[in-house]
Amino acid sequence: MDVTGRESAAAGEGERRLPPNLQASVDRHSRHLAELAANLRAAGIGEDVIDASVRDLVGSYQAELTAAMRVVVQGQDHV
Amino acid sequence: MSELVIDDEDARLAALRRLDVLDTPAEEPFEKIVNLVQTVLGVPMATVTLVDQDRQWFKAHRGLDAQETPRSISFCTHAIRQREPLVVPDALADERFAASPLVTGEPFIRSYAGVPLRTPEGYNVGALCALDTKPRRFSAAELAIMGNLASIVCDELQLRLIAQRDHLTHTLTRRGFVEQAEKEIAKCRRYGRPASLALLDIDHFKSINDTYGHGGGDVVLRQLAEICAANMRPSDAMGRIGGEEFALLMPETGAAEALAAAERFRAIIEAHEFELEGGRLLKVTASFGVAAYTPDLADTTAWLAQTDLALYRAKREGRNRCRLEPAPEERSAA
Structure with a gap:
């Protein structure tokens, strides 16, 4: 298998591991962050403030997502 | 997202209870969001408010000392009855709020913008709020930012719910x-x-x-x-x-x-x-x-x-x- 093939196989594996409802949550959150950045920019907020704000929000969501994935995986193991 | 359900208070309260967030300690994601509201809109007060049966309870609050107030005197009890943000440019000129103790006394709220926090089932469980002690017009750009931040609050609440749900049947794990x-x-x-x-x-x-x-x-x-x-x-x-x-x-x-x-x-x-x-x-x-x-x-x-x-x-x-x-x-x- 070439590198590309391995990578896409790994990516496919990753996608299979993320339950659809968590994937939908990630997609929704990404969309909301992108809209927020656009609206902050439109309101004349500086790029460094926008970057810091979005980074901050991504960080806390990521921590919650990791915790949620842990619980979901434990739940699947149990069922 | 589902259509807004307004007239089923029992189901709305059940949706709020399912979130399992009332009376929980302060948490970083929500603290960051009220900080952002305060900074970006330049308001002295900002809250993530949940509207319980007889009270409004603040999951996060900046510029306000109280952790909760009676629902009857709150702005948010009105905000959750509508799809769009509730904007009150001057509370003293609005008969719904002019006599509220929150307006006539501490914290002397004079203007308010509240964006409903809606669950995927369509229940408004609370609002993300920006409050000022002066009369104020909130611009369309500010309300758009509030709308985005309210959606991010809902993402956080929803993520916790997902962690409790079986992904095949959507019942609890x-x-x-x-x-x-x-x-x-x-x-x-x-x-x-x-x-x-x-x-x-x-x-x-x-x-x-x-x-x-x-x-x-x-x-x-x-x-x-x-x-x-x-x-x-x-x-x-x-x-x-x-x-x-x-x-x-x-x-x-x-x-x-x-x-x-x-x-x-x-x-x-x-x-x-x-x-x-x-x-x-x-x-x-x-x-x-x-x-x-x-x-x-x-x-x-x-x-x-x-x-x-x-x-x-x-x-x-x-x-x-x-x-x-x-x-x-x-x-x-x-």
């Missing part, structure tokens, strides 16, 4: 269900209220899997969860606690009433035609065990074990039936 049942036990003990538990196990599920594959089994699990959810009360909770085993928690429900409810679910499942891929229809039955909470049950594990005895009897006596533990004759003898 075993862990999520046990947490709910533990809270119900605490309520029963504290207030002396009744509650009951039902365990539901799909009959001959292995042969469904063997005949129609795991995909067919999954369809049955998903549809069964859907029809139960559609027939539950808003205050009931359902969890998938084993492969083909579900539990139903029924607050404020005694043994006889819970047995009747289980019988109703049993009949609904028996009458339902499960549609598999390719349009093939399948009949399925389920057995139910029911047990009311009694003070001698130490915890959810003991309560589930008691209910499991009833389920075992339902299976042993021929399946597709409901049994109560202790059996009615044993209850009357006791």
Whole structure:
């Protein structure tokens, strides 16, 4: 298998591991962050403030997502 | 997102309770969001507010000392009644708020913008709020930013809910269900209220899997969860606690009433035609065990074990039936 093939196989594996409802949550959150950045920019907020704000929000969501994935995986193991 | 549901307060409160966020400590994601509201809009006060039965409770608050206030004097009780943000440029010029103690006294709110926090089922459980002590017009750009931040609050709340949900059936996971049942036990003990538990196990599920594959089994699990959810009360909770085993928690429900409810679910499942891929229809039955909470049950594990005895009897006596533990004759003898 070439590198590309391995990578896409790994990516496919990753996608299979993320339950659809968590994937939908990630997609929704990404969309909301992108809209927020656009609206902050439109309101004349500086790029460094926008970057810091979005980074901050991504960080806390990521921590919650990791915790949620842990619980979901434990739940699947149990069922 | 679902349509806004305004006139079902019981269901709205049940949706709020399911979030399991009331009276929890401050948390970083929500703190960051109120900080952003304060910074970007330049307001002295910002809150993530949840509207409970008789109070508004702040999950995060900046510039306000109180953790909660009566609902009757709140702005947010009005905000949750609408789809769009509630904007009050001058509270003293608005008869709904001019006499509110929050306006005439501390914290002297003079202007308000609240964007409803709506759950995926369509219930406005609270609002993200920006408040000022001066009259103020909130621009369209500011309200758009508030709207984005409110969506991010909802993402955070929803993510916690997902962690409690089984991804196939969207019922609670075993862990999520046990947490709910533990809270119900605490309520029963504290207030002396009744509650009951039902365990539901799909009959001959292995042969469904063997005949129609795991995909067919999954369809049955998903549809069964859907029809139960559609027939539950808003205050009931359902969890998938084993492969083909579900539990139903029924607050404020005694043994006889819970047995009747289980019988109703049993009949609904028996009458339902499960549609598999390719349009093939399948009949399925389920057995139910029911047990009311009694003070001698130490915890959810003991309560589930008691209910499991009833389920075992339902299976042993021929399946597709409901049994109560202790059996009615044993209850009357006791």
